[in-house]
Amino acid sequence: MRKNYFYASIVFALAGIAVFGIGLNYGFTIELFYIAKPITIFQYLAFLAFAFFVTSFSERLKKSPNLEIFLIMGFLVAMASLYEILFNFFY
Numbered sequence: 001m002r003k004n005y006f007y008a009s010i011v012f013a014l015a016g017i018a019v020f021g022i023g024l025n026y027g028f029t030i031e032l033f034y035i036a037k038p039i040t041i042f043q044y045l046a047f048l049a050f051a052f053f054v055t056s057f058s059e060r061l062k063k064s065p066n067l068e069i070f071l072i073m074g075f076l077v078a079m080a081s082l083y084e085i086l087f088n089f090f091y
Contacts, residue, residue, distance in 0.1 A: 001056055002055070002056045003056070005056035005068075006052070008048075009050070009051075009053035010049075012046075012048040012052060013045075013049040015045050016041075016042050016045035016049060019038050019041045019042045019045060023038030023039055040083070040084075043083060044076065047079055051072045052072065055068050055072065
Protein backbone atom coordinates (compact mmCIF):
# COMPACT_ATOMS: atom_id res chain seq x y z
CA MET A 1 0.00 0.00 0.00
CA ARG A 2 1.26 3.46 -0.86
CA LYS A 3 0.63 5.40 2.31
CA ASN A 4 1.16 8.88 0.84
CA TYR A 5 -1.67 8.32 -1.67
CA PHE A 6 -3.85 6.84 1.05
CA TYR A 7 -3.30 9.85 3.30
CA ALA A 8 -4.03 12.17 0.38
CA SER A 9 -7.33 10.36 -0.19
CA ILE A 10 -8.25 10.88 3.46
CA VAL A 11 -7.44 14.59 3.24
CA PHE A 12 -9.55 15.00 0.07
CA ALA A 13 -12.43 13.06 1.65
CA LEU A 14 -12.41 15.21 4.79
CA ALA A 15 -12.23 18.39 2.71
CA GLY A 16 -15.15 17.12 0.63
CA ILE A 17 -17.21 16.47 3.74
CA ALA A 18 -16.44 19.99 4.99
CA VAL A 19 -17.46 21.55 1.66
CA PHE A 20 -20.63 19.44 1.61
CA GLY A 21 -21.47 20.75 5.10
CA ILE A 22 -20.94 24.32 3.90
CA GLY A 23 -23.26 23.58 0.99
CA LEU A 24 -25.94 22.26 3.35
CA ASN A 25 -25.73 25.35 5.53
CA TYR A 26 -25.49 28.07 2.89
CA GLY A 27 -26.89 26.45 -0.24
CA PHE A 28 -25.24 24.57 -3.04
CA THR A 29 -25.71 27.30 -5.65
CA ILE A 30 -23.72 30.11 -4.02
CA GLU A 31 -20.16 30.86 -5.04
CA LEU A 32 -17.72 29.59 -2.41
CA PHE A 33 -14.76 31.96 -1.95
CA TYR A 34 -15.72 33.49 -5.33
CA ILE A 35 -14.31 30.40 -7.05
CA ALA A 36 -16.99 27.77 -7.58
CA LYS A 37 -20.20 26.35 -6.18
CA PRO A 38 -19.88 23.99 -3.19
CA ILE A 39 -21.37 21.10 -5.14
CA THR A 40 -18.74 21.53 -7.85
CA ILE A 41 -15.89 21.59 -5.34
CA PHE A 42 -17.41 18.59 -3.54
CA GLN A 43 -17.50 16.61 -6.77
CA TYR A 44 -13.87 17.39 -7.58
CA LEU A 45 -12.75 16.47 -4.07
CA ALA A 46 -14.79 13.25 -4.10
CA PHE A 47 -13.20 12.24 -7.38
CA LEU A 48 -9.70 12.99 -6.08
CA ALA A 49 -10.38 11.05 -2.88
CA PHE A 50 -11.57 8.05 -4.88
CA ALA A 51 -8.71 8.22 -7.37
CA PHE A 52 -6.01 8.48 -4.71
CA PHE A 53 -7.63 5.72 -2.65
CA VAL A 54 -7.70 3.35 -5.62
CA THR A 55 -4.14 4.30 -6.56
CA SER A 56 -2.89 3.66 -3.05
CA PHE A 57 -3.80 -0.01 -3.41
CA SER A 58 -2.79 -0.42 -7.03
CA GLU A 59 0.52 -2.09 -7.76
CA ARG A 60 0.02 -2.51 -11.51
CA LEU A 61 1.06 0.98 -12.64
CA LYS A 62 4.76 0.70 -11.90
CA LYS A 63 6.01 1.36 -15.42
CA SER A 64 6.61 5.04 -14.71
CA PRO A 65 6.66 6.79 -11.33
CA ASN A 66 4.78 9.77 -12.80
CA LEU A 67 2.20 7.79 -14.77
CA GLU A 68 -0.23 7.52 -11.87
CA ILE A 69 -0.36 11.24 -11.12
CA PHE A 70 -0.74 12.05 -14.82
CA LEU A 71 -3.65 9.61 -15.08
CA ILE A 72 -5.33 11.07 -12.00
CA MET A 73 -4.97 14.66 -13.21
CA GLY A 74 -6.07 13.71 -16.74
CA PHE A 75 -9.23 12.02 -15.50
CA LEU A 76 -9.90 14.96 -13.17
CA VAL A 77 -9.74 17.43 -16.05
CA ALA A 78 -11.93 15.21 -18.24
CA MET A 79 -14.51 14.65 -15.50
CA ALA A 80 -14.58 18.32 -14.52
CA SER A 81 -15.04 19.44 -18.12
CA LEU A 82 -17.85 16.98 -18.75
CA TYR A 83 -19.57 17.87 -15.48
CA GLU A 84 -19.49 21.61 -16.21
CA ILE A 85 -20.71 21.14 -19.77
CA LEU A 86 -23.63 18.96 -18.65
CA PHE A 87 -24.47 21.21 -15.69
CA ASN A 88 -24.57 24.33 -17.85
CA PHE A 89 -26.52 22.54 -20.59
CA PHE A 90 -29.25 21.38 -18.19
CA TYR A 91 -29.23 24.57 -16.12
